[in-house]
Amino acid sequence: MLQLFKFKGGVKPQTNKTQSVGEPIGVAPLPSRLFVPLHQSIGGTPRPLVAAGERVLKGQLIGGADGWISAAVHAPTSGTVRAVAEHVAAHPSGLTTLSVEIEPDGRDEWIERTPIDHGALAPERVRERLREAGVVGLGGAVFPTHGKLTASKTVPMEELVINGAECEPYITCDDLLMRERAEEIVRGVGVFRDLLQPKRVLIGIEDNKPEAVAALQAAAAKLGENFAVVAVPTRYPAGGAKQLIRVLTGKEVPSTKRSTDLGVQCFNVATAYTAWRAVAHGEPVVSRIVTLTGNVERPRNWEALLGTPLAEFVALGGPKPDTDGYLMGGPMMGFAMPTMDAPLVKATNCIIASSPALFPPKAPEMPCIRCGECAKVCPHELQPFELYWFARAKNFGKTQEYHIFDCIECGCCSFVCPSRIPLVQYFRFAKSEIWAREKEKNAADQAKARFEWKTAREEREKAEKAEKLAKAAAAQAAKKAAEAAAAAAGEAAPAPAAAEAATNVPAATNPPLDAEAAKKAAIAAALERARAQRAAVEPKNVDRLTPAQQKDIAEVDARRQQAGIEAPPTAPEESQP
Amino acid sequence: MDFSTPPYLLNNASVQRVMLQVLAALLPGIGAYVWIFGPIVLVQIALATATALAAEAAMLRLREKPLAPFLTDGSAVVTAWLIALAFPPLAPWWLIVTGTLFAVVIAKHLYGGLGQNPFNPAMIAFAVCIVSFPALMSQWPPAALDLGFAEQARIVFGLAPRVDAIVGATPLDALKTGLKLEEGRVGVSQLLDNREVFGAVAGRGWEWVTAGYLLGGLWLWRRGVVSWHAPLAFLAGLSLLAGGLWLYDPAQFADPLFHLFSGGAMLGAWFIVTDPVSGCTTPKGKLIFGFSAGALAYVIRVFGGYPDGVAFAVLLLNLCAPLIDVYTQPAIFGMKDKSR
Ligand code: SF4
Ligand code: SF4
Numbered sequence A: 001m002l003q004l005f006k007f008k009g010g011v012k013p014q015t016n017k018t019q020s021v022g023e024p025i026g027v028a029p030l031p032s033r034l035f036v037p038l039h040q041s042i043g044g045t046p047r048p049l050v051a052a053g054e055r056v057l058k059g060q061l062i063g064g065a066d067g068w069i070s071a072a073v074h075a076p077t078s079g080t081v082r083a084v085a086e087h088v089a090a091h092p093s094g095l096t097t098l099s100v101e102i103e104p105d106g107r108d109e110w111i112e113r114t115p116i117d118h119g120a121l122a123p124e125r126v127r128e129r130l131r132e133a134g135v136v137g138l139g140g141a142v143f144p145t146h147g148k149l150t151a152s153k154t155v156p157m158e159e160l161v162i163n164g165a166e167c168e169p170y171i172t173c174d175d176l177l178m179r180e181r182a183e184e185i186v187r188g189v190g191v192f193r194d195l196l197q198p199k200r201v202l203i204g205i206e207d208n209k210p211e212a213v214a215a216l217q218a219a220a221a222k223l224g225e226n227f228a229v230v231a232v233p234t235r236y237p238a239g240g241a242k243q244l245i246r247v248l249t250g251k252e253v254p255s256t257k258r259s260t261d262l263g264v265q266c267f268n269v270a271t272a273y274t275a276w277r278a279v280a281h282g283e284p285v286v287s288r289i290v291t292l293t294g295n296v297e298r299p300r301n302w303e304a305l306l307g308t309p310l311a312e313f314v315a316l317g318g319p320k321p322d323t324d325g326y327l328m329g330g331p332m333m334g335f336a337m338p339t340m341d342a343p344l345v346k347a348t349n350c351i352i353a354s355s356p357a358l359f360p361p362k363a364p365e366m367p368c369i370r371c372g373e374c375a376k377v378c379p380h381e382l383q384p385f386e387l388y389w390f391a392r393a394k395n396f397g398k399t400q401e402y403h404i405f406d407c408i409e410c411g412c413c414s415f416v417c418p419s420r421i422p423l424v425q426y427f428r429f430a431k432s433e434i435w436a437r438e439k440e441k442n443a444a445d446q447a448k449a450r451f452e453w454k455t456a457r458e459e460r461e462k463a464e465k466a467e468k469l470a471k472a473a474a475a476q477a478a479k480k481a482a483e484a485a486a487a488a489a490g491e492a493a494p495a496p497a498a499a500e501a502a503t504n505v506p507a508a509t510n511p512p513l514d515a516e517a518a519k520k521a522a523i524a525a526a527l528e529r530a531r532a533q534r535a536a537v538e539p540k541n542v543d544r545l546t547p548a549q550q551k552d553i554a555e556v557d558a559r560r561q562q563a564g565i566e567a568p569p570t571a572p573e574e575s576q577p
Numbered sequence B: 001m002d003f004s005t006p007p008y009l010l011n012n013a014s015v016q017r018v019m020l021q022v023l024a025a026l027l028p029g030i031g032a033y034v035w036i037f038g039p040i041v042l043v044q045i046a047l048a049t050a051t052a053l054a055a056e057a058a059m060l061r062l063r064e065k066p067l068a069p070f071l072t073d074g075s076a077v078v079t080a081w082l083i084a085l086a087f088p089p090l091a092p093w094w095l096i097v098t099g100t101l102f103a104v105v106i107a108k109h110l111y112g113g114l115g116q117n118p119f120n121p122a123m124i125a126f127a128v129c130i131v132s133f134p135a136l137m138s139q140w141p142p143a144a145l146d147l148g149f150a151e152q153a154r155i156v157f158g159l160a161p162r163v164d165a166i167v168g169a170t171p172l173d174a175l176k177t178g179l180k181l182e183e184g185r186v187g188v189s190q191l192l193d194n195r196e197v198f199g200a201v202a203g204r205g206w207e208w209v210t211a212g213y214l215l216g217g218l219w220l221w222r223r224g225v226v227s228w229h230a231p232l233a234f235l236a237g238l239s240l241l242a243g244g245l246w247l248y249d250p251a252q253f254a255d256p257l258f259h260l261f262s263g264g265a266m267l268g269a270w271f272i273v274t275d276p277v278s279g280c281t282t283p284k285g286k287l288i289f290g291f292s293a294g295a296l297a298y299v300i301r302v303f304g305g306y307p308d309g310v311a312f313a314v315l316l317l318n319l320c321a322p323l324i325d326v327y328t329q330p331a332i333f334g335m336k337d338k339s340r
Helices: A123-132 A173-180 A182-196 A210-222 A241-249 A269-281 A310-315 A373-377 A384-392 A396-401 A412-416 A423-487 A494-537 A547-560 B015-037 B040-062 B075-086 B093-109 B121-132 B149-156 B171-182 B188-192 B206-222 B229-248 B256-260 B265-272 B283-303 B310-327
Strands: A034-037 A061-064 A079-088 A096-104 A159-163 A200-206 A228-232 A264-268 A287-294 A300-305 A325-328 A350-354
Touching: A034 A079, A123 A182, A123 A269, A159 A182, A159 A241, A159 A269, A173 A182, A173 A210, A173 A269, A173 A287, A182 A200, A182 A210, A182 A264, A182 A269, A200 A210, A200 A241, A210 A228, A228 A241, A241 A264, A264 A269, A269 A287, A287 A310, A310 A350, A373 A384, A373 A412, A384 A396, A384 A423, A396 A423, A412 A423, B015 B040, B015 B075, B015 B206, B015 B265, B040 B075, B040 B093, B040 B149, B075 B093, B075 B121, B075 B265, B093 B121, B121 B310, B206 B265, B229 B256, B229 B265, B229 B283, B256 B265, B265 B283, B265 B310, B283 B310
Parallel strands: A159 A200, A159 A264, A200 A228, A287 A350
Antiparallel strands: A034 A096, A079 A096, A287 A300, A325 A350
């Protein structure tokens, strides 16, 4: 039996999962229109490869991966491209994003699919295939999977952790996938294992999903895979990658490192499934399992095409009359869909119809009483109330000292806060502000560099000019002297005079230059002082952000990166209730 | 639905719930109090509560804050009850009203209201009153005194004279005075043998009241409302010092059990040093806070000029709490191994 470890903190909200597991995964009918956003994962925005009027086949590439950390996007079904235009994004802001609008032709005709034998290919080719097939983390982070399939050069790969915990309330898409398609998941994990060569493979599933545990165990046994399928205690956020790694391996991945630096890597079960489809069937990611639950008549999991508009999707479940909105994701980390036109995307694991009864209005925010409940439940062992005080006071440097970028926005702190403070919102506000300032600072630094370069060039040019002038003058003086010398031949010591004249000329032109240089020096000094001052008040640890942290930030920010910054609900200046 | 921000799912915690649990935890102590000293303490509690609520409402009005969540959050009531329990039960009515006013108006609202007060309001009330009215604050009825409720009420409302026989001193005070009067001729053990005053453990009657506080405190701990760190450290600080000196010279110093169960020790340990607003927040900080407060309370109690030292000890530590917090920040996830 594998020894399990504990992570600190966490909460136990009502899971509300039973409602949606009664029925098997249904295949959602073809919608009348699809709006496929080109940017569905972390990293570069894929370039559109189709134009309005073009006919596309199911699985045809419509957005090419841009850069290594980027994942391709494909047509979810066959049909005609109606437009490549801005369309509302699956994002709380309601902002638009470049999307390909496809009118299905009803034939659902696949493009030619070419399976590969991953065992016979070089690892780079397999990673490339995953990139071309648009395989990304389907647990919600949507980080391109191929980018995580390279082991650290210095640290041996010890554990491959597969995340089937699914700790958020209401969501059951991974549960059903594990129950119904366990074999393909195991095969997909096999692909990851072959690429990373870990010593052990650990599949973690919360112990409230015994069927899924049994299914994966059976599948692993059948395929002769030596994977440990482990039931982990049900406690939110056990499905956070770092928490699951901690539970299964005892390792704590600090925010300053990549998990591979500790010899461990983590993927979601649905990601393994899509990876296998891509490798063994040549199928790119064009659909995913989405839980439709909450205030609907028929809660259930559906295999839905990416790009399906929310309105058509929720109709499958029959929303009850008092439905007042839809959440994408779980109730702890999800967000409200902006409009009914917003499409399902690779990150959409769950749609919850809300009602006042399910999610009652929040009680008014009270002042923090420093009870420490939030710190008790924070899985990253932060002091949320300190972060809150500093964020509220806009003391962003302090928020960084208290590790705001280690916050995964899991919402545990808000969940328990007796003063009902929307802590996560304050943290997002602080993070966004810090990023904004960082950007500003970078822009200013660039401008300064440009200015300095220009000044230096001007100075150089001036100096060159002056030198030329001086030389010319000197030459002239020398000539004159020579002439004089020639004219008054026999007179004593003409040469020193000429030399003196020659040296005198540049000296004479020096004063104006000096004044200018002094002015420039003064400006430069002022700039330097300003920079130093800025650096002093500026957040410190942004400068030291590691790639892993940047990745985390990117993941955290993925949902709101195109959005305006949400300000905290109350004016932060008002320091008292 | 409120779409502003996740999480959309919250548990049922509220400030009011926290405060109600604290009030509930005070009930065993209050029960013992009433049983031993009669129901006059309930009058004091009612006086303090009414004053606190009125002051709270007035201050909210003045500060242009809504009455709605704040008046009913229970925090003022907790302060009121603590004051009523910390003051002598036969103290004149205006003393408790003054103390409560001071606590709510100055110690709480002038510092910014709920969650902003650097000092524990109840302890401020106690300290201010004991400095201003030392005599009144030191007169405690002996448990053996059999006085009807009507007579007690007459004393509180100034309708009957405050006779020395009625209003004595706390066991702590009695011990201190006794030691001083006898100037070493009589040891602590002989003094404590006077069961009329000192009961079996730590003062007749008082030991039951403080045991009630202990019970309530343990219940709060079980419910997760308070952590064990501060109370345990407080009691440890107190007993360690008491124990050390008692072992050193049992004739001069009372045993730790006496100190644990007399005066404000138990009330302080479970209901005062656990105050989250004015105390420390980190586990290590709570230990330091509690231990220092306990030790300091002992020092003031035994060597200082006041009958009990809990209030002054707590106030002094309140002053240090922010600093202690800064230096006791726990290591975060993934950062415990310093070598990383
Ligand atoms: S849980 Fe809320 S009230 Fe308690 S310390 Fe944290 S932020 Fe403050
Ligand atoms: S949201 Fe951030 S601060 Fe709050 S519990 Fe989660 S990790 Fe900790």
